Amino acid sequence: MIATFIPRHLSAAGITLAIVIAMVAQASALAADAKPANPGVREQVTFSKDVSPILQEKCQECHQPNSIAPMSLITFQQVRPWARSIKQRVITRQMPPWHIDQGVGVQKFKNDMSLSDQQINTIVRWVDGGALQGDPKDLPAAKPLVSDNEWKGARDGYGPPDLVVKSSEYTMPARHQDVWYRPMSDIPITEPRWAKMVEIRPTSLKGRKILHHSIAYLVLNNDPEAVNTGTSNGPSAGNSPADLVNRRPQLMEWAIGKGYDLFRPDTGKLIVPGEKISWDQHLHAAGEEVTVGSEIGIWFYKKGEEPKKRSYLIGFTGIRGGRQSLDIPPNSFAQTEGFTALKENTLIENFQPHFHLRGKSMQVEAILPDGSSQILSYVGNFNFNWMTNYIYDDDAAPLLPKGTVIHVSAWYDNTTANKNNPDPEQWVGYGDRTVDEMAHAWMNVVYLNDAEYQQMLADRKAKMAKVNTAQNRQ
Numbered sequence: 395m396i397a398t399f400i401p402r403h404l405s406a407a408g409i410t411l412a413i414v415i416a417m418v419a420q421a422s423a424l425a426a427d428a429k430p431a432n433p434g435v436r437e438q439v440t441f442s443k444d445v446s447p448i449l450q451e452k453c454q455e456c457h458q459p460n461s462i463a464p465m466s467l468i469t470f471q472q473v474r475p476w477a478r479s480i481k482q483r484v485i486t487r488q489m490p491p492w493h494i495d496q497g498v499g500v501q502k503f504k505n506d507m508s509l510s511d512q513q514i515n516t517i518v519r520w521v522d523g524g525a526l527q528g529d530p531k532d533l534p535a536a537k538p539l540v541s542d543n544e545w546k547g548a549r550d551g552y553g554p555p556d557l558v559v560k561s562s563e564y565t566m567p568a569r570h571q572d573v574w575y576r577p578m579s580d581i582p583i584t585e586p587r588w589a590k591m592v593e594i595r596p597t598s599l600k601g602r603k604i605l606h607h608s609i610a611y612l613v614l615n616n617d618p619e620a621v622n623t624g625t626s627n628g629p630s631a632g633n634s635p636a637d638l639v640n641r642r643p644q645l646m647e648w649a650i651g652k653g654y655d656l657f658r659p660d661t662g663k664l665i666v667p668g669e670k671i672s673w674d675q676h677l678h679a680a681g682e683e684v685t686v687g688s689e690i691g692i693w694f695y696k697k698g699e700e701p702k703k704r705s706y707l708i709g710f711t712g713i714r715g716g717r718q719s720l721d722i723p724p725n726s727f728a729q730t731e732g733f734t735a736l737k738e739n740t741l742i743e744n745f746q747p748h749f750h751l752r753g754k755s756m757q758v759e760a761i762l763p764d765g766s767s768q769i770l771s772y773v774g775n776f777n778f779n780w781m782t783n784y785i786y787d788d789d790a791a792p793l794l795p796k797g798t799v800i801h802v803s804a805w806y807d808n809t810t811a812n813k814n815n816p817d818p819e820q821w822v823g824y825g826d827r828t829v830d831e832m833a834h835a836w837m838n839v840v841y842l843n844d845a846e847y848q849q850m851l852a853d854r855k856a857k858m859a860k861v862n863t864a865q866n867r868q
Contacts, residue, residue: 439520440528441470447534448513449473452490455549458539468536470527477525484514491651491780494745495772499758502787504656505550543599545691546653547591555593555691557583559610561673563597563687566604568679572827575675577687578613581665588662588700591693592655594648601686606676606828607649607781608688611642615668622706624738624841644707645671645690647836649748649781654691658743658788661703661840662695678828705743705838710734712756712804712833717824720831722752724819728806730833735799739847742792745771746783746836750828751814753778755805758835763797778814783836789857793850804833 439445449457449467457467466472473480483489492508509517520526548554559582564575596605614620620643645663646655657663675688695701711732713720722728747756757772770792771784786792810818822831842850 438526438528439516439523440526440532441473441520442528442530443532444516444528445473445520446470448509448516450534450537452507452509452513454537470530474525474527477521481518481521484509484517486775488775488777491777491782493773493775493777493780493782494784495774499769499771500786500790500792502790504785504787505653505783543595543597543602545593545595547593547656547691547693552591552656552693556694557581557692558689559671559692560597560689561671561675561687563685564675564677565683565685566677566679568682570679573677574826575673575677575687577673579671579673581667581669581671583665583667586664586666588664588695589645589692590657590662590695590701592646592663593653593691594646594688595691597687597689598685600684602650603680603682604677604684605650605686605688606678607647607674608676609647609674610645610688610690611672611674612645612665613670613672614643615666617664617666617669619704620664622708624706624736624740624839625708625710626735626737627711627733645692647707647709647746648688649746650778651780652746652783655707655744655783655838656785657701657705657838658741658791658840660701661705661743662701663705665692676826676828703840703842705840707836707838708734709748709834709836710758710800710802712802712835713824717832720822720824720833722806722808722822722831724821725809727754728808729804730806731801731803732833733799733801736794736796738841739796739844740794740798741840741842741850742770742786742794743838743840744783744785744836746781747773747776748781748832748834748836749776749778749804749806750831751778751816752806752808752812752822752831753804753833754807754812756833756835757803758837759801759803760792760794761799761801763795767801789854793847793854795847800835802833802835806831806833 453467456463457465459466465476467476467480480489487493487508490507490509492506496508545555559579561579562577564573566573592610594608594610596602596608612620621641622643623641671690673688677686711734713730714732720730745758747753749756753776755772755774755776758770759767760770761767806822808815808818808820808822812818816829820829822829824830824832826832
């Protein structure tokens with residue numbers, strides 16, 4: 395695997411060029427790997443036996459009739475016309491939408507949907523070998539098709555949510571400026587409950603065409619501990635705009651292409667009777683009239699199994715100096731960075747980069763109190779259509795001491811090379827509209843006292859020692 399880590403000294407233009415070179419090199423390497431060591435002995439790769447199981451496992455969730463993908467990839471007849479396009483998308487790792495760099499930072503995730511090198515090589519060999527159908531008897535058993543706007547959590551084996559809270563709906567005309575729809579919803583519970591997983595979705599499959607993002611804020615009822623106080627951003631600790639946003643309790647942020655937030659074991663979010671959800675929903679017109687709202691599914695801990703720790707959703711900023719400092723000239727690349735101090739020992743549960751149409755790359759770095767640093771995650775080929783949430787494995791989730799600074803670096807492409815760019819002739823500043831820009835890293839965090847932090851460090855060290863011992867014995 396060829397990493398697309400970009401040295402800090404490169405310019406924004408150099409960064410983009412480096413990304414392209416790395417992607418081309420990766421594609422060439424994968425294509426080369428696909429060639430057998432002995433050209434005279436080549437096992438024939440077919441759709442029925444080799445490719446269909448891969449598409450079924452990693453692609454058909456979206457690529458099926460009446461779903462969000464532009465084409466169905468179930469039968470050979472449906473797939474064959476797209477063979478070369480599929481090859482190009484998988485060797486550049488544009489599809490499936492798992493765009494995190496696989497050579498930098500944390501590499502263990504609970505929801506990894508990426509293709510393995512072997513799976514990519516199989517698809518490359520199939521296309522290069524003529525994209526043959528093979529024997530239909532080799533096809534795997536068909537998976538049930540998604541007939542409705544399903545919960546991804548249920549699909550992944552967590553069962554249906556215990557509670558669903560819906561917003562009212564808004565009808566968006568076929569052509570209209572962006573709309574922010576902010577209704578309120580009651581939460582129908584009669585006793586305090588802890589959420590272990592949450593998922594937001596549009597109220598209809600068609601609504602996915604116009605709902606860009608949806609945030610479920612909690613309107614509290616005498617629960618001050620739900621307010622985040624563990625981070626500081628800006629010269630006036632606790633009073634900068636970013637701080638004020640992060641102090642507002644959020645159940646979840648959802649955006650195009652995102653799944654659920656699964657909190658690590660023994661952590662969650664407390665919901666108290668009498669609280670409400672204040673929705674922040676961004677809608678944009680899609681050429682036809684669509685009516686949509688949002689709904690949040692909540693999976694609760696069982697009574698008697700309540701967690702000990704709260705999870706807080708933080709939008710770590712990638713823009714230093716406030717929103718007014720984001721200024722992207724026409725036909726150009728740009729770079730910004732932001733810094734947020736951790737006032738408590740912190741465990742980071744996930745990483746979700748957030749941009750609009752000009753966003754290109756985002757890197758999250760931890761600058762430790764001793765002056766050393768480590769890259770947590772890097773996405774070098776961001777795709778606006780897929781706000782993928784990368785949920786760290788329990789033992790791989792970054793564990794950081796108080797005093798650490800989270801450094802978010804963001805790069806933008808406001809040129810014609812960016813296929814998502816609506817108008818490279820425009821200056822672009824910060825804003826909520828889809829044609830404006832922003833940059834932050836959504837991360838759920840858990841705070842630890844000193845004893846808990848040291849114990850978790852010791853536990854991880856002991857586990858690593860066992861793994862190393864086992865490997866040495868092999």
